[in-house]
Amino acid sequence: MSYNKPLPKLDPLTTPFWEHARRNILALQTCRACNDAHLPPSPVCPKCLSTDQDWKPASGRGVLEAYAEFHRAYWPGFNDDIPYSSAIVRLEEGPLMATNLVGDTTNARVGKAVEVIFDIVSPELALPKFRLASDD
Amino acid sequence: MRSVSIIGTGMMRFMKRDTVNMVDFAWPIVKAAIVEAGVDPKSIGAAYCGSAASGSMPGQRVLKRLGLTGIPISNVEGACSSSAIALRHASLAVATGECDVALAFGVDQLNLSGKTLVHGTEDWDFAYGLAMPGLYAMRAQRYMYEYGVTIEQLTKIAVKSKKYGALNPWAHFQQEVTAEQVMNARMVADPFTVLHCCPRSDGASAVVVCASDIAHRYSSKPVKIVSSVQRSGKMMTGFRDMTMPESTQRAARILYEQSGLGPEDIDVCEVHDAFTVNELLYSDALGFSKPGEAVKLLEDGDFDIGGRIPLNITGGLVSRGHPIGPTGIAQVVEMTHQLQGRAGKRQVEGAKLAMTHVTGGGVAGLDHGAVTIHILGV
Secondary structure: OOOOOOOOOOOOOOHHHHHHHHOOOOEEEEEOOOOOEEOOOOOOOOOOOOOOEEEEEOOOEEEEEEEEEEOOOOOHHHHHHOOEEEEEEEEOOOOEEEEEEOOOOOOOOOOOEEEEEEEEOOOOOEEEEEEEOOOO | OOOEEEEEEEEOOOEOOOOOOHHHHHHHHHHHHHHHHOOOHHHEEEEEEEOOOOOOOHHHHHHHHHOOOOOOEEEEOEOEOHHHHHHHHHHHHHHOOOOOEEEEEEEEEHHHHOOOOOOOOOOOHHHHOOOHHHHHHHHHHHHHHHHOOOHHHHHHHHHHHHHHHOOOOOOOOOOOOOHHHHHHOOEEEOOEEHHHEOOEOEEEEEEEEEEHHHHHHHOOOOEEEEEEEEEEOOEOOOOOOOOOOHHHHHHHHHHHHHHOOOHHHOOEEEOOOOEOOHHHHHHHHOOOOOOOOHHHHHHOOOOOOOOOOOEOOOOHHHHHOEOOOOHHHHHHHHHHHHHOOOOHHHOOOOOOEEEEEEEEOOOOOEOOOEEEEEEEEO
């Protein structure tokens, strides 16, 4: 079955994020001037307005800032996934990331450690998702 | 800057109205506000229309039905804050002397235009199936985690909302419910069953404002716009506290500074309760409670009529409905009637100062796209 969920649109600003993701690397745009790591990416550093920006691999680890089970699909592609787990992950580097929690979520609680995995949805795109950390 | 007062209101029951053209249900509401104000339509110097999902120039499309054309008509889009921003701009047009009388209204027909608010495609949340109910469900989960709030307590907010909605002829949902009914309703996004969420509504709302020094010519009970603040959420690409809506907190601080008033002065308040947990989030952010303590006010009956700060005693968005564009002015119409002593079974006796609070939208990285707060007074 072909993938029928909404896909992020790639543009010059976000393409580096998705190119890293395709290589199974969670990368964050990081300012060379002030070292601020941010998500979503921005044409200038939202802290110091510098245009000198880099992409750096993140640890891929974080904690569940919030977590909720979705029981309704707002896009038809999610009909078969109900209930599915949405999450806000607080990355080790600081930024919050909206994502899905996958795998066994029985023990999912706010504050639990999570780690990134990559869901390959097309030859070009892998969506970073998270699962409960194995060592937690 | 001149003082500005509300002299006319127009409001309708919010509900599913997908069989008529939006223009046809909106123009009588605008007319009602003008008739109530008793102004010559020709004296209206500017009009502002707040709408989030009605395409190009809804203001012109509605006002041509009334022949109210030729004047500057500005269409304002600020998601759920749209018509509150429209009112703010109408007030500013009067305050600066651009005109003496101005019109602000809101209109949307969500049941025709789409299921829920859809934002820019540059945000990634869609790829993860994230819509508004889920984002607020996560805020609720975080708030419950931080402050030990229970699902039973959140349920009390839904029961309260429906209790007041049942007293409001304008409410989309006019039936009382029990805690059991709330808990057993269809689950949308844990912890929200459908009775924790605002219904998708269609409707229109309108007010006429004028310079306060001529308001008594038109209205025996004009309501003054004591203070008005509009802000946008700050872009925060790092960490942010999900339990404290920063844009509301920041706007409230400015509002209190500019008015010389404090949260203890407000007699009745409407906050943007698209979901039940918002009453707690915004009570904390507006200073009615310390962070995490709003649930005490709820439990003590302080959010009820007769309590310390009656909150959403119109049923709020959860019961009155949320057509997006008209929501901000609907709150203002309800609070104007409170201050005029014409709120019927929902009346808070002796209310002198009322607050309306409405946020707008979700843009990735921002707390909210927009926030608009008004203090009204008599």
